[in-house]
Amino acid sequence: MFDVIIAGGGPTGTMLASELRLHDVRVVVLEKESEPNLAPRSLGLHARSIEVLDQRGLLERFLARGTKYPIGGFAGIRKPVPELDTAHGYLLGIPQNITDPLLAEHAVELGAEVRREAGAELVRLDQDGEAVNAELADGTRLRSRYLVGCDGGRSTVRKLLGVDFPGEPAGIEWLLGVVEVTESPETMAALATEIGSPLLRFGPAPHAATPGLYNMVARTAEVAEDRTAPTTFEEFRQRVTALAGTDFGMHSPRSITRFGDATRQAEHYRVDRVLLAGDAAHVHPPMGGQGLNLGIQDAFNLGWKLAAEIRGWAPQGLLDTYHAERHPVGAEVLNNTRAQAVLMSPEPGPQAVHRLISELMNFDEVTRYLVERNTAIGIRYDFGDEHPLVGRRLRDVELSSGHLYGLMHDGRGMLLDQTGRLSVAGWKDRVDHVVDHIEGDLPSNWDAPAALLRPDGHVVWVGEDQQSLLDHLPRWFGAPLD
Ligand SMILES: Cc1cc2nc3c(=O)[nH]c(=O)nc-3n(C[C@H](O)[C@H](O)[C@H](O)COP(=O)(O)OP(=O)(O)OC[C@H]3O[C@@H](n4cnc5c(N)ncnc54)[C@H](O)[C@@H]3O)c2cc1C
Numbered sequence: 471m472f473d474v475i476i477a478g479g480g481p482t483g484t485m486l487a488s489e490l491r492l493h494d495v496r497v498v499v500l501e502k503e504s505e506p507n508l509a510p511r512s513l514g515l516h517a518r519s520i521e522v523l524d525q526r527g528l529l530e531r532f533l534a535r536g537t538k539y540p541i542g543g544f545a546g547i548r549k550p551v552p553e554l555d556t557a558h559g560y561l562l563g564i565p566q567n568i569t570d571p572l573l574a575e576h577a578v579e580l581g582a583e584v585r586r587e588a589g590a591e592l593v594r595l596d597q598d599g600e601a602v603n604a605e606l607a608d609g610t611r612l613r614s615r616y617l618v619g620c621d622g623g624r625s626t627v628r629k630l631l632g633v634d635f636p637g638e639p640a641g642i643e644w645l646l647g648v649v650e651v652t653e654s655p656e657t658m659a660a661l662a663t664e665i666g667s668p669l670l671r672f673g674p675a676p677h678a679a680t681p682g683l684y685n686m687v688a689r690t691a692e693v694a695e696d697r698t699a700p701t702t703f704e705e706f707r708q709r710v711t712a713l714a715g716t717d718f719g720m721h722s723p724r725s726i727t728r729f730g731d732a733t734r735q736a737e738h739y740r741v742d743r744v745l746l747a748g749d750a751a752h753v754h755p756p757m758g759g760q761g762l763n764l765g766i767q768d769a770f771n772l773g774w775k776l777a778a779e780i781r782g783w784a785p786q787g788l789l790d791t792y793h794a795e796r797h798p799v800g801a802e803v804l805n806n807t808r809a810q811a812v813l814m815s816p817e818p819g820p821q822a823v824h825r826l827i828s829e830l831m832n833f834d835e836v837t838r839y840l841v842e843r844n845t846a847i848g849i850r851y852d853f854g855d856e857h858p859l860v861g862r863r864l865r866d867v868e869l870s871s872g873h874l875y876g877l878m879h880d881g882r883g884m885l886l887d888q889t890g891r892l893s894v895a896g897w898k899d900r901v902d903h904v905v906d907h908i909e910g911d912l913p914s915n916w917d918a919p920a921a922l923l924r925p926d927g928h929v930v931w932v933g934e935d936q937q938s939l940l941d942h943l944p945r946w947f948g949a950p951l952d
Pocket residue numbers: 477478479480481482483500501502503507510511512513514566590591592593620621622623625626627646729747748749750756758759760761762763764765
């Protein structure tokens with residue numbers, strides 16, 4: 471019997487598996503596709519995801535494969551971005567077909583079992599008060615204490631649970647192809663300038679070993695009646711020809727997929743012992759490049775809470791805070807992608823609002839507000855405390871003994887104590903006690919002698935009073951040791 475079954479080996483599933491393995495949770499990831507997905511979906515990671523990688527010691531391997539770019543704007547409007555409250559104020563350009571294997575590799579390094587084959591598709595599940603029973607396509611039956619559906623926008627888990635997925639259906643659809651072309655790079659560059667439009671965009675596939683490999687996105691004339699039907703190379707070639715007047719001599723397709731602008735969110739992220747994360751819980755168009763980032767951060771929020779349940783120290787209600795915290799964050803991302811989609815419409819009304827937002831973004835505070843949303847560094851969970859730091863993640867800071875995120879690789883809680891007078895002795899199996907001083911720039915709003923951080927880096931308490939600390943520890947870290 472496993473502790474946790476994860477359905478879906480995309481970025482959300484493998485990130486979650488790594489988080490669980492940090493706490494020695496027995497976990498299996500079920501992935502129905504034996505071959506990796508080569509579709510060039512996400513092109514980069516935003517500041518909060520970069521912080522998350524840093525908190526787990528993964529950043530170096532991502533930096534080695536990516537490129538730092540200045541942070542983008544909002545709905546295609548680019549303005550100088552004021553200084554942000556993060557040590558990672560850049561966009562890390564790294565295509566998803568590199569991100570996904572790096573995350574999967576880390577999960578396996580930490581001891582997660584990953585089954586990648588058609589037979590590993592989860593086809594049925596039921597649950598009782600004790601555990602979840604899962605049935606796979608090859609007839610295997612597995613039992614676990616919890617199951618998490620990280621199985622993408624068309625999630626089988628969500629459907630089997632009967633969880634509603636309200637929102638808007640796709641009104642626009644695109645075909646996304648990775649193909650080789652016979653035209654020279656010079657001709658392709660000239661054609662991109664000449665015929666590139668919101669209906670057709672193309673460029674060389676980043677990091678491709680084959681010269682002449684291109685990513686192309688072509689808007690379809692209408693939304694397909696059956697959006698689950700696989701698209702073909704011929705359909706893609708015809709559509710590109712209709713838009714460009716040439717097919718660029720395309721051949722040897724690596725991947726052809728269909729995607730749309732459907733915007734939906736699962737009504738519940740948890741049904742007893744089964745939970746949803748990533749695209750299984752929310753889908754939206756790719757404006758602002760947020761989907762994969764959101765999934766990684768769902769996993770980061772859920773992992774330690776689920777591990778606490780399995781390890782037996784979770785306080786009452788901890789697992790329910792996953793829905794309470796992440797559902798509003800997902801809803802907010804859906805709303806800001808809706809807004810960006812409207813602003814990018816060529817109609818006169820939206821264009822007028824676009825101009826207005828562009829003018830407003832000349833004010834640093836407006837740009838900061840919008841960028842903090844897209845990059846997810848502005849998230850503040852409601853812990854019922856007025857202090858401006860409580861509920862936010864603490865950004866990385868330099869300490870006299872190193873940097874804060876470098877001390878968080880094990881996924882434990884932390885008391886960052888500048889007084890040297892506090893104690894977390896009763897929780898020493900779950901919470902590290904770091905007595906140190908912040909050096910250099912202080913995070914904004916920082917006036918705290920000491921701060922208690924959850925394993926995901928969010929601040930749950932600030933102060934210097936031992937009794938107040940003792941009052942707060944059980945809410946997040948359960949009962950003290952005897
Ligand atoms: C064109 C495009 C551009 C995008 N650009 C960006 C961007 O710039 N930035 C960004 O952050 N996001 C972007 N996204 C979104 C991003 O790709 C997704 O949000 C992300 O892949 C979600 O990760 P996930 O692990 O939740 O789901 P997925 O990546 O969909 O992974 C789910 C996995 O589950 C498997 N699976 C499904 N059903 C089962 C089952 N029953 N049993 C076992 N396995 C199953 C699937 O094979 C799949 O591997 C883009 C998406 C598209 C389409």
